[in-house]
Amino acid sequence: MRTVAIVLFIIFVISTAGCATHKDPDPVAPALLRDDIFPSYTLFPVETNREIFALGEDAIKFVNQTQAINHTPKQNISQLARQIFDHAELGLLYRSNANSVAAETFANRAANCLSLSILTYSMARAAGFTPQFYQVDIPEYWTRREGYNLLNGHINLRIAPTQNSQQITLRDVFVDVDFDPQAIRSHFKRVAIDKERVVAMFYNNKGADALLADRYTRAYAYFRAAAKTDPTLGQAWVNLGVLYRKQGEYAAAQQSYQKAIAMDEENLTAWENLAVLYRLSDRQNRADDIQARLRAKRQANPFYHFILGEEALDNGRTKQALSHYRQALKLDRRHHEVLFGLGKAYYALGDISRAEAYLTRAAAMADSAQDKHRYNSKLSALQTAN
Numbered sequence: 001m002r003t004v005a006i007v008l009f010i011i012f013v014i015s016t017a018g019c020a021t022h023k024d025p026d027p028v029a030p031a032l033l034r035d036d037i038f039p040s041y042t043l044f045p046v047e048t049n050r051e052i053f054a055l056g057e058d059a060i061k062f063v064n065q066t067q068a069i070n071h072t073p074k075q076n077i078s079q080l081a082r083q084i085f086d087h088a089e090l091g092l093l094y095r096s097n098a099n100s101v102a103a104e105t106f107a108n109r110a111a112n113c114l115s116l117s118i119l120t121y122s123m124a125r126a127a128g129f130t131p132q133f134y135q136v137d138i139p140e141y142w143t144r145r146e147g148y149n150l151l152n153g154h155i156n157l158r159i160a161p162t163q164n165s166q167q168i169t170l171r172d173v174f175v176d177v178d179f180d181p182q183a184i185r186s187h188f189k190r191v192a193i194d195k196e197r198v199v200a201m202f203y204n205n206k207g208a209d210a211l212l213a214d215r216y217t218r219a220y221a222y223f224r225a226a227a228k229t230d231p232t233l234g235q236a237w238v239n240l241g242v243l244y245r246k247q248g249e250y251a252a253a254q255q256s257y258q259k260a261i262a263m264d265e266e267n268l269t270a271w272e273n274l275a276v277l278y279r280l281s282d283r284q285n286r287a288d289d290i291q292a293r294l295r296a297k298r299q300a301n302p303f304y305h306f307i308l309g310e311e312a313l314d315n316g317r318t319k320q321a322l323s324h325y326r327q328a329l330k331l332d333r334r335h336h337e338v339l340f341g342l343g344k345a346y347y348a349l350g351d352i353s354r355a356e357a358y359l360t361r362a363a364a365m366a367d368s369a370q371d372k373h374r375y376n377s378k379l380s381a382l383q384t385a386n
Contacts, residue, residue, distance in 0.1 A: 046225040271290050
């Protein structure tokens with residue numbers, strides 16, 4: 001698997017395209033949480049904080065086996081982190097939709113980065129250490145799933161010994177754990193976050209999965225829980241706005257996007273979805289203004305061009321996709337996803353030799369055995385067919 005990367009909290013972007021300087025007065029003033037639209041949401045109880053972080057017996061046994069009385073705290077922390085990585089590498093599959101509680105993550109051997117971080121936090125606590133979550137300020141990074149563009153966030157954590165009044169602990173006795181090697185290499189700024197925010201991110205991810213599956217009442221139950229757990233989590237308000245829009249509740253959607261924007265003027269995804277709403281409600285000039293500003297802000301981001309390529313390819317506009325992928329590669333040559341996109345585009349155009357070349361490069365560039373296997377399998381299928 002990937003050691004392990006990316007999807008943590010998910011934000012829906014319905015079309016690709018900043019920041020307008022105006023905000024509309026609310027056409028109506030509905031409550032931001034609209035239980036009246038989803039009256040049966042209580043039929044979908046969400047996991048409790050305790051259920052999210054609880055470990056099963058096998059996981060506790062795994063933790064105990066990593067600890068030794070004759071080791072220093074730092075040695076034991078390092079051993080725990082190493083064993084978690086080894087456990088992941090030996091059998092855990094990376095799945096973007098594997099939004100599971102800690103016990104399920106350990107048992108099912110499938111995780112995304114958030115669920116694996118939650119598992120690691122719980123294991124560190126079980127070993128008697130003090131873990132701290134951090135939210136990492138990564139550039140906008142999208143993936144595409146089931147016709148939606150998903151904006152990915154990232155967290156990591158630091159594990160330190162638990163201090164008491166009888167102990168003196170050196171300040172550098174800690175281990176930073178990050179399941180995305182790219183985040184480690186890039187030294188992105190990060191900020192400490194509390195457990196409640198992580199729980200809200202978990203609910204937000206579960207809501208996103210439900211929304212993708214067109215299970216709107218379940219999605220509302222989770223997005224509502226995310227917003228109630230941490231009202232400052234902008235992603236939850238954006239996703240609630242998407243859900244309201246899909247129900248035709250445009251006034252509620254607009255208020256949700258504007259709440260996210262009020263908390264962070266640079267929440268480009270909230271602006272983007274507001275532009276979508278304006279376009280649907282015949283406010284074309286305002287939509288155009290927002291999307292022009294978004295394009296200007298995103299021109300230097302390779303993953304902006306990458307996701308445009310993915311959209312174009314999905315819609316059969318192969319030459320346009322190729323152009324977007326090339327621009328993404330020009331901006332940053334390190335991303336195997338872009339190389340894979342180029343391989344797909346050339347294959348669709350019938351240029352098999354170039355498709356093979358880019359698939360080979362994608363496999364060589366991939367961080368994880370899982371991605372390497374995926375690309376090599378496609379490469380083998382291509383070569384067999386020819």
